[in-house]
Amino acid sequence: MTRTWLITGVSSGFGRKLAEQLLSRGECVAGTARRLEAVADLTADYPDAFNVWHLDVTDTPRIREVVDDAHERFGRLDVVVSNAGYGLFGAAEEATDEQVRHQIDTNLVGSIQLLRAVLPHLRADGGGRILQLSSVGGHTAGPGGTLYQATKWGIEGFTEALAAEVAPFNISVTIVEPGGARTSFAGGSLRLPPKLDAYDISPASDVRQALEAGVDAPGDPARIATAMINSVDQVPAPLRLPLGSDSWTPIVSALESRLEDLRARKDVALSVESAD
Template sequence: MTQRTWFITGISSGFGRHMTEQLLERGDRVAGTVRNMEVMNDLKAKFGDLLWIAKLDLTDTPAIRQVVDNAFNTLGHIDVVVNNAGYGLFGAAEELTDEQISHQLETNLIGSIQVTRAALPHLRLQGHGRIIQLSTVGGQVAFPGGSLYHASKWGIEGFAESVMYEVAPFNISVTIVEPGSASTNFRYRSSTLAPKIDAYEASPAFHARRILEEAKAPSLGDPAKMAAIIIESVDQNPAPKRIVLGSDAYSTIHKALTERLAALEAQKDLAFSTDSPANT
């Protein structure tokens, strides 16, 4: 097996931690970012130089560029860049504070955009690379109570899909990963709730709040299995544009896309009727 070098944001927990552990066990090198360096002491002690760690807050664009540049310069090359770090923000749109809105978009959307932008000059120069963008079932389907989280994920999917065509001539591929629920810290430890407005107890948005407050809803997905599939996808050529993980993600996305296509087809005559006669 060829040794690869990976750059992964947010390796302290969740998919980032699972991927890092699996990659190091098989002998790959990982350059990972965290907000608290101490949480990686165990893996650093075990794997030594195979693990390169940097402290990074994705809301700090100059720091993103510095960390990415340092990783490439220190390690010589990086084969795979994984935009993994992010968190959930839940509550009705009216309940969200301005600060929460800005931080969600700066982390989940702008942070991933800037990591990709910082990595692309290096990937072009070395003549190859793979970018993996972690999204979610919520990047294809929207639920009440998650408006800003969905905005960040629908936004990053549009960005990633456009970039995959822009960089294909440089032998750089992009894959979007859309997991369903998984047994990680994301839902009950990493997610943030908006301040409560009592009127929204009558809204479907309140269901998202109840799920987080009760912390009892089960998660179907096995994050270790999901991480393994993400890793294995790098061996696929051509790279998959999207990977859906979890039976809940598959069923929900399939239903949404089927309904969306049916609605589009129902509007075909209407759409065509707006063309200018001079152009038909």
């Protein structure tokens, strides 16, 4: 059976790879992008199976409008991929108030509002699958990534709780956690705040310098897209889907480190309870 996928951010990166692979398989794609011209070739090659809407996910009323239009255009939404987002890297103090707000509004609030908008349609249609893009940064925390990681930790918590809420409606949720990939992230989805010289002695400065120089990423975007598509056929759906050695290894290390630290605090944790 042909499925319809709603994918935000189809103009580049994982969204573009997903759209290309799905359309070549005979699936239908309702895509969103801020630059419609970037997918003009897909519109021309797949006039019946592909439709794209202009969307900035910080515009909540527009999210609802696009979701409703996409559902009406294709008749149903089988899989929803919340993919749109970007990374703001640099020391927390370096970011402007506007940058802080926009990072949160895009990666966290935008994702939340997209999923809220699709749920009534998925419930009415008897179920569906949701793929929420997170990253290795949804488990790890390091200097230079404070704001980006805040949004990823936030969406991980929201989506995990959501998975339990919507399970009775036959809606399954997977949190996708890729490591670095050879996409246009550094060219279009990476942003750096104004530099503060005081942070030259901070490890946040090392991260900035590495990003400015360019980092070799091991992940193949096409293979990551394929793994995401294949996960939709898994029953039960995986709650989390780490992709890449630079995702798997740091996540395992972070979880083991937190568990070790937590166990060391057991006596203190239990000491605050009343003996009555």
